[in-house]
Amino acid sequence: WLINSGDSDAIAAESHFMYDYYVRAGIQKEKVRFTGALSDDKLFALLKERDFHLKELGQRFDIPIKGKVILIGLPPDQFGAGKRSGSEFESYDDLIRFMVSVIASFNSSKVSVLINLHPRIKHEDVVWLSALGATIIDEPIERLVPLADIYVAVASATIRLGISCGIPVVNYDAYQYNYDDYKGLAGVCEVKSKLEYENVLRALIDDQSFYSKIHDAQKKTASNSCLVDGKAGERLLNLFDCMTSSNGVVLSECKNNCF
Numbered sequence: 001w002l003i004n005s006g007d008s009d010a011i012a013a014e015s016h017f018m019y020d021y022y023v024r025a026g027i028q029k030e031k032v033r034f035t036g037a038l039s040d041d042k043l044f045a046l047l048k049e050r051d052f053h054l055k056e057l058g059q060r061f062d063i064p065i066k067g068k069v070i071l072i073g074l075p076p077d078q079f080g081a082g083k084r085s086g087s088e089f090e091s092y093d094d095l096i097r098f099m100v101s102v103i104a105s106f107n108s109s110k111v112s113v114l115i116n117l118h119p120r121i122k123h124e125d126v127v128w129l130s131a132l133g134a135t136i137i138d139e140p141i142e143r144l145v146p147l148a149d150i151y152v153a154v155a156s157a158t159i160r161l162g163i164s165c166g167i168p169v170v171n172y173d174a175y176q177y178n179y180d181d182y183k184g185l186a187g188v189c190e191v192k193s194k195l196e197y198e199n200v201l202r203a204l205i206d207d208q209s210f211y212s213k214i215h216d217a218q219k220k221t222a223s224n225s226c227l228v229d230g231k232a233g234e235r236l237l238n239l240f241d242c243m244t245s246s247n248g249v250v251l252s253e254c255k256n257n258c259f
Contacts, residue, residue: 017225068205159181166222186217
């Protein structure tokens with residue numbers, strides 16, 4: 001709703017994917033400027049030294065990092081208005097128990113299961129998930145996605161972080177929202193049922209050829225749609241300088257300085 005409201009002179013787009021999304025949403029092309037997001041600069045720094053940061057994370061939380069690192073972006077409880085039509089779950093606890101237990105059921109030598117909490121989730125309400133064999137990491141999501149081999153989310157805006165990092169994403173539509181934001185992206189596995197969720201994760205974890213196929217597709221999407229180069233902050237500053245210039249520079253003349 002925000003991008004279609006107010007009198008913004010410019011919209012800073014974090015990726016080419018979002019640039020196209022804003023234009024499809026009705027924003028004038030002349031107002032959209034591709035800059036990247038500040039969080040992308042953090043992604044860039046972490047990706048450059050991924051092994052070091054992953055080892056440091058394991059030491060900090062006293063957990064062994066083995067096999068593929070599966071990061072689950074735990075969704076918030078959206079059962080407040082009652083069960084959604086088509087949902088296979090009767091309660092929020094049923095949903096998150098299923099999401100975590102499926103992955104944790106794999107041999108511990110094959111996976112390391114990390115959970116990141118949505119800001120609306122209280123740690124004490126879900127600490128019981130640790131008993132399933134997962135580790136809850138209370139840190140900003142952008143610090144964790146670059147360290148993962150697979151990112152699992154539920155219709156979340158954070159999926160773009162997985163795309164930017166070029167890692168396979170499982171987008172589980174457990175609430176049956178039928179959003180189309182990421183449909184058609186080969187590196188994002190869209191699943192709507194328990195069976196699809198289990199089958200896709202089993203393939204990503206056990207079948208290296210399938211994992212490589214999805215991984216390569218995601219890297220291609222990242223290369224074509226994103227620009228994680230550590231210079232997003234610089235481009236944002238250029239946009240601010242251009243827009244606040246006192247020499248009467250018009251928006252169309254700012255394009256080359258920001259894009």
